[in-house]
Amino acid sequence: MSQLLRKPQQNEVSEGVTVVQDVNSENSQLEYVGVKVVDLAPGRSYKESLSNTECCIVALTGKISVSDSEQVFENLGTRESVFEKKPTDSVYVSNDRSFEVTAVTQARVVLCYSHSSKSLPTKLIKADDNGIENRGKYSNKRLVHNILPDSDPCANSLLVVEVYTESGNWSSYPPHKHDQDNLPHESFLEETYYHEMNPRQGFVFQRVYTDDRSIDETMAAENGDVVVVPAGYHPVGVPDGYESYYLNVMAGPTRTWKFHNEPAHEWILNRK
Numbered sequence: 001m002s003q004l005l006r007k008p009q010q011n012e013v014s015e016g017v018t019v020v021q022d023v024n025s026e027n028s029q030l031e032y033v034g035v036k037v038v039d040l041a042p043g044r045s046y047k048e049s050l051s052n053t054e055c056c057i058v059a060l061t062g063k064i065s066v067s068d069s070e071q072v073f074e075n076l077g078t079r080e081s082v083f084e085k086k087p088t089d090s091v092y093v094s095n096d097r098s099f100e101v102t103a104v105t106q107a108r109v110v111l112c113y114s115h116s117s118k119s120l121p122t123k124l125i126k127a128d129d130n131g132i133e134n135r136g137k138y139s140n141k142r143l144v145h146n147i148l149p150d151s152d153p154c155a156n157s158l159l160v161v162e163v164y165t166e167s168g169n170w171s172s173y174p175p176h177k178h179d180q181d182n183l184p185h186e187s188f189l190e191e192t193y194y195h196e197m198n199p200r201q202g203f204v205f206q207r208v209y210t211d212d213r214s215i216d217e218t219m220a221a222e223n224g225d226v227v228v229v230p231a232g233y234h235p236v237g238v239p240d241g242y243e244s245y246y247l248n249v250m251a252g253p254t255r256t257w258k259f260h261n262e263p264a265h266e267w268i269l270n271r272k
């Protein structure tokens with residue numbers, strides 16, 4: 001059984017609050033990154049106290065309010081489905097704080113975690129603050145919403161990004177990795193992929209492999225799955241007829257995304 005592919009669960013932790021994914025350093029090979037996906041029925045709340053972790057709360061779908069016990073941010077969230085392809089709202093909450101997310105409508109939130117020790121201010125990251133990028137050409141086209149990029153200093157370790165890959169296209173491609181703490185050439189960042197597909201019965205193929213092939217798994221990721229990338233290259237291929245969405249959480253010793261393309265495949269980028 002794959003160590004890297006996590007299927008969605010239905011863990012109802014209280015009435016109307018269901019933890020669908022929970023990947024952390026206790027149940028995975030990850031040391032820096034954690035991710036939780038939580039479904040909330042209207043009016044229901046999920047609370048957490050952060051000790052030595054920071055958290056970015058992404059209003060994936062539906063409307064929510066978020067409080068960090070000092071400030072309340074109301075009516076966050078911009079979409080019913082991620083495939084509306086609109087950026088959404090998020091809230092960054094630092095270590096040693098607590099937060100409460102309350103659903104205004106049926107909602108799904110992604111909680112992105114990393115270890116953190118320096119207290120920072122809570123920050124509302126509005127949909128309009130997301131940096132939008134169109135990357136790639138030929139069958140390598142994708143749309144990127146940068147929620148928490150390394151150019152935004154509001155977090156200690158966390159990086160969060162949403163990526164849409166068109167039908168029949170590839171992303172995280174040509175294959176790249178960021179598993180060496182060797183700046184300025186490459187940074188060490190663990191990563192998770194939370195996947196959705198449109199239509200939802202779709203699947204994508206994701207390969208995770210290191211240079212020495214000590215990790216080499218090719219997975220069919222389905223709607224709601226999480227793929228864990230402790231190290232290595234991690235390309236995604238999308239079958240014809242289906243669109244792919246994924247949300248990446250990354251963190252490591254230095255908050256810089258400096259990736260290294262696999263040299264054998266780098267020519268892909270240089271086509272006219």
Ligand SMILES: O=C(O)C[C@@H](O)[C@H](O)C(=O)CO
Pocket residue numbers: 135142144161163170171172173191234248259
């Ligand atoms: O294909 C893309 O541009 C998205 C990837 O870069 C993805 O966010 C990732 O692999 C980050 O390391």
